[in-house]
Amino acid sequence: MRHIYDACERRATFGAFESPTGTGKTLSVLIAAMSWIDDRRRARLAGTKLDDEDDGRDGAGETTKSAEDDEPDWLREYDAKRRKTDADETRARLRRDAETRLREKIRGGDARDSAVKNDEIDKHTAEEREFLADEYDSGAENAKEDLRTLLRDGDDESDDDDAHAAKEEDDALRPAQQVILCSRTHSQLTQVIGELKRTVFGGSVANAEEQVAVAAVAGRAQLCVNPAVKSLGSAARINERCLDMSKGKAKPGEKTKIKACPYLSKRRKAMLELKEAALAKPMDIEDLAKLGESSRACPYYAARSALPEADLVLMPYASLLHADTREILGVKLENAVVVFDEAHNLVDAVHNSYGxxxxxxxxxxxxxxxxxxxxxxxxxxxxxxxxxxxxxxxxxxxxxxxxxxxxxxxxxxxxxxxxxxxxxxxxxxxxxxxxxxxxxxxxxxxxxxxxxxxxxxxxxxxxxVDGVKMETIGRTKVAVAPDPNAAxxxxxxxxxxxxxxxxxxxxxxxxxxxxxxxxxxxxxxxxxxxxxxASRFKRVVEQARSVILVGGTLAPIPELVAQLFPDLQSQTAPAPGARQLKTFTCGHIIPRDNLLPIALSAGPTGVALDFTHGARADVSVIDELGRILLNACRVSPGGACVFFPSFKYADEVYARWESTGAMASIRGVKDVYREPRDASTLEQCLRDYAASVSRGASTRNGGAVLLCVVGGKLSEGINFKDELGRLVVMVGLPYANVADAELKARMDHLDTGPGNQGRGRAYYEALCMRGVNQSIGRAIRHVGDYACILLCDKRWGAFGSATNGSRTKAAKALPEWIEQRLVVPQRNYGEAHGRVAQFFRAREAKQGH
The missing domain is CATH 1.10.275 (Fumarase C; Chain B, domain 1)
Known part of the structure; x- marks a missing residue:
């Protein structure tokens, strides 16, 4: 927590912090960042001059401090109370003014609607009003999409009249500091809300001064509560329809003309109340959507209007990484600390955002x-x-x-x-x-x-016609079955x-x-x-106060940082104002003997485990792998997850094992399941696997084997804790196809420029090791968990190679807490298998089984 706090406090910091799953990473980040927010808020209310907020820095801060030290305590206390009262009154006044303006718009909107009703518009004119592009002057500064523009009810003049007041309101209500926490999915952000609620900052203590205002940002598809819009299905159609309805447009030719969204039009007071409710108590997007539905107010626009006033903003990667999306949402990075959770995905997220x-x-x-x-x-x-x-x-x-x-x-x-x-x-x-x-x-x-x-x-x-879709073929209309997958x-x-x-x-x-x-x-x-x-992520780094990357498996960290902000690598003594790199790796909280990672360079019959692309098709290597898995399954309880470098190779191995009877032998010990290519059947596969593991818990070595693929759905985001992941087998090293045109172009680009030779290869190797680290990280999910990891490939280290303490390049790229425990057998496979059997016997004895 101290390292996170320091990264927030020190402007121009680029931090990368690795903390394994189960060590309280999310809670530590929240407590550190919110403590920083609270400390600075208290300092401002107390009248303390903050160095990075002093516009006239040339010694003025020191002079002010010494002058304040001479003031009596009662005067400083009075000044602090006066400042807090002034801040509260300003905030209340601005909110009252905002509500007054909204009420005036409501009254004005009612009068305009009654006038429109008396003015019949023909279909042709209505069509032009809806779809005709506005005049465009390429030399003029066109106004960007603004939240208030989307919330108005056809009053083109009202926004101009109070534009200055609205800007003043946003600027005044925006916190002096803001923490923006991003993650890959909304479900991960929901978990963050759950962790926050456990702290004083999230309301665990009623009416605590430390409680912070939180805004969760999501798309229309996640937050829309209008049944007529939600039923459209696709996010693209929902977005288009929402924009139409938010501007109060009717669809000409429809029997039922919906002039505006009933959750937005004439609902400004309800919107304001929904926004205030969202800021008063941390809510995830599901809670916000339910409250919006019950109060008949739009959660999407309420969340957007709450964003400028929040101390903590939660949003997906894509909403922050893309500059145009940030602009539309009103996200300001200046003086904000941006935290990227699960940051091992960040490079890919940047590529996807701008692809x-x-x-x-x-x-x-x-x-x-x-x-x-x-x-x-x-x-x-x-x-x-x-x-x-x-x-x-x-x-x-x-x-x-x-x-x-x-x-x-x-x-x-x-x-x-x-x-x-x-x-x-x-x-x-x-x-x-x-x-x-x-x-x-x-x-x-x-x-x-x-x-x-x-x-x-x-x-x-x-x-x-009567609910049946009709299409025109030639001059005839015929009934056709609707295509549910039509884009x-x-x-x-x-x-x-x-x-x-x-x-x-x-x-x-x-x-x-x-x-x-x-x-x-x-x-x-x-x-x-x-x-x-880096060419796109640089904009985020340069605008934000600090950028912090956190994750359970960021290794190799140097290559991750180089991909996102390579300028940091050459700053051995950063100039004043330059970005400074701060890294920290946290060990796991599990006892040292709860994890046994073993490097296997050969199998029971002495066949070398060479899984390089040119050698892995050798049937002797595949057969040896089968013997290793069978032996491990006989001595390990619960579930075993086997990770292959690709679906194609997994299919080849499975077919070979079926033909030789190796698969039948494995099934004699544990049930066998395979990761499906079709994501729709993945959940059922996981349920069946978990059920087999549960049934096997009553026997010493029962359970199930799950054949997975690195980079597949099961290699990330899936929790194989306890009995679900007692054994993890990594087959080979999942290097990507170096001949792939896209990968080769990216590697060549990274190698261009003086001093950049080797960056492409480093990126290529980091892709592989990040896949390995994510896959083996599916096990060991909490302090009491235990597992054995078999790294099957001679590139992890030959038998006896660890006598001088040396490690291979692959081994050094493992997370530090795994690499420190890595065992490279001295003699042969028999020694390794003995360790595995002894490991599980010791765990069972410890648990009293």
């Missing part, structure tokens, strides 16, 4: 929608709008042409990589100003109008805009990949891949 992909079918859909849109509104669109839309149409058609040609050419590789400039040249679009087009799409928000109009045209063409057309438009946004990057930042259609049904795709995560 883009569009399929051939999506491009064809966009081409159709653009043609329909321009044809319908060409007489009403401004010259600027028409010019940009025709450019967009030409680009779309060019992409369709080159991708269709690529996928039809059987001589082309499955994946072909090219630079951004070469790709645009191949498409004949190298003269297009992508920066200008990107700005137009962002500021005009025309993509939303095109997508909405395209959906309306599709719904008009494929109308329903919404709105997603196609946004996929293209994301690709155009990516094409405005520097040529060295990324690569374009042509992916041909596959016999398995994968569609032809154009994909942009970001080569260097």
């Amino acid at each position: 883009a992909a569009v399929t051939l079918n999506q491009l064809s859909d966009v081409n159709d929608m653009l043609t329909e849109y321009v044809e319908r509104f060409k007489t009403r669109l401004s010259a600027n709008n028409l010019r940009y839309l025709r450019t967009l149409t030409n680009i779309t058609r060019a992409f369709v042409k080159v991708l269709a040609k690529e996928t039809e050419d059987e001589s082309k590789p499955q994946k072909r990589l090219t630079t951004l400039n070469d790709f645009l040249f191949e498409c004949g679009q190298d003269t297009v100003n992508m920066f200008s087009l990107r700005r137009y799409l962002k500021e005009s928000k025309v993509a939303h109008k095109i997508a909405s109009y395209g959906e309306r045209v599709r719904s008009g063409e494929n109308m329903s 919404p057309r709105v997603g196609a438009v946004h996929a293209l805009t994301s690709l155009i946004d990516a094409l405005a990057s520097a040529d060295s930042d990324g690569r374009m990949i042509y992916e041909r259609a596959t016999p398995e049904g994968d569609p032809a795709t154009l994909r942009f891949v970001l080569l260097d995560a």
Whole structure:
């Protein structure tokens, strides 16, 4: 906790802290960060000058401090109370003013609605009002999407009148310091809320002064409580419909015209109360959604409006990493401490946030929608709008042409990589100003109008008759079965805009990949891949007060830091104001003898365990692995998780074991399950595995074996605690295919520039070891847990190689608490197997079995 607190306190810190699962990592981070928030809040109320908040630093802070020391205690106490009272009164006044303005808008909105009802608008005019793009001036500063704009009820003047007051309110209510905690999934953030509630900062003590305000940020798909919108299914359709309804737009031609969302329109007081409730007591997104549903107020916009006032903000990686999303949500990184939990995923998260992909079918859909849109509104669109839309149409058609040609050419590789400039040249679009087009799409928000109009045209063409979907074939309408997996057309438009946004990057930042259609049904795709995560993550580091990475298995930490902020590596004596690296690795709290990791370089018959790509198909190696697993299953209780480097190799090994009878022998000791490729059957597989382990608990060596894959669903985020993971077997080292075009391009990019030779190889090796560390980390989940880990590959260390204390490169990349316990047998496999049997006998004796 002290290290986390120091990283918060010292501005310009880049911290990386590793603490194994079960050691209280999340609770430690919360207590340290919230203590820092509370200490600084108390210091400001007491009138203490904080060094990094003093605008006139040149010795002024020291002078002020010495002057305050001369004041009597009663005067300092009075001044502290006065400051607290002034702060409370200011906050209350601003909230009263905000509520007053909202009430005035409600009254004004009622009068406007009654006037609109008396004014019948024909369908043609209503269609133009809904879908026609606004005038666009490329030389003007267009206003960005603002929360208050989305919350208004058609009053275009009201926002202008109180814009200054609104900005003053946001700035005044925003805490002086804010902690933004990000994780990969909403379920992980829900666990953070649970941990916070256990502390004084989360309300464990009623009316405690230390309690902090918390805001949990999520997307519309997670927080929408309007049944008519939620029923649309896809996130793309929910987003589009929400935007329509939040602006009070009716759908022309519908029998029931919904002018605005009933959870948003005329619900501003309820929205304000929901926001205050969210800030008063920590809530996860499920709690917030339930409260929003019962109070008939929108949880999504309530969460967004609560964000500026929160001391602690919880949000997924993607919401913070992408600059445009941060801007839309109103997230300000200045003076904020940003904490990334489960940070081993962070590099991939950055790549995914700035990657883009569009399929051939999506491009064809966009081409159709653009043609329909321009044809319908060409007489009403401004010259600027028409010019940009025709450019967009030409680009779309060019992409369709080159991708269709690529996928039809059987001589082309499955994946072909090219630079951004070469790709645009191949498409004949190298003269297009992508920066200008990107700005137009962002500021005009025309993509939303095109997508909405395209959906309306599709719904008009494929109308329903008595609940039966109809499609037009030739001149005849026929009934067809609805396709439950049909992708919404709105997603196609946004996929293209994301690709155009990516094409405005520097040529060295990324690569374009042509992916041909596959016999398995994968569609032809154009994909942009970001080569260097640091080029985008740098913006977060430079804007935030401090950035802290935490995780259970961050090793190898130096390579992770190099991927995200390589400038830190060369700062042996950082200049004033430069980012400073702070790292800390925490050992596990389990007793030392609760974990037995063993490196196996050979099996029972002496066959060397060589699982390199060229040698692992040798049947003698596969057979030896089968003997090792069978022997280990005979002496180990509960469940055994076996991790293979790929699904393909797992299939090869399984087929060999079936043909030789090795699998039948293993099944004679434990039930055997395999990780399914289809995610929909994964939960059932886990239930069956857990049931077999539970049944085997009554016998000494019963249980089950689960054959998993590194990088699969079971290698991360799954808790194999206690009997579910008494034995973990790592087969080989899961190095990626170095010939893969995307991986090779990323490695080559990292090697460019003076002093960077070897960065590509280091990245390649770190990918492998991060997969290993995540997989073996599925076991040992709490202080009383125990497990044995068998590392099957000669690259972990040959028998007898540990006599001089040396470790292989792979062994050194293990988490420190595992590497310290790693056993490399002196003589042979028999010694290793004896240790395994003795380990489990000792654990059983200790537990009184």
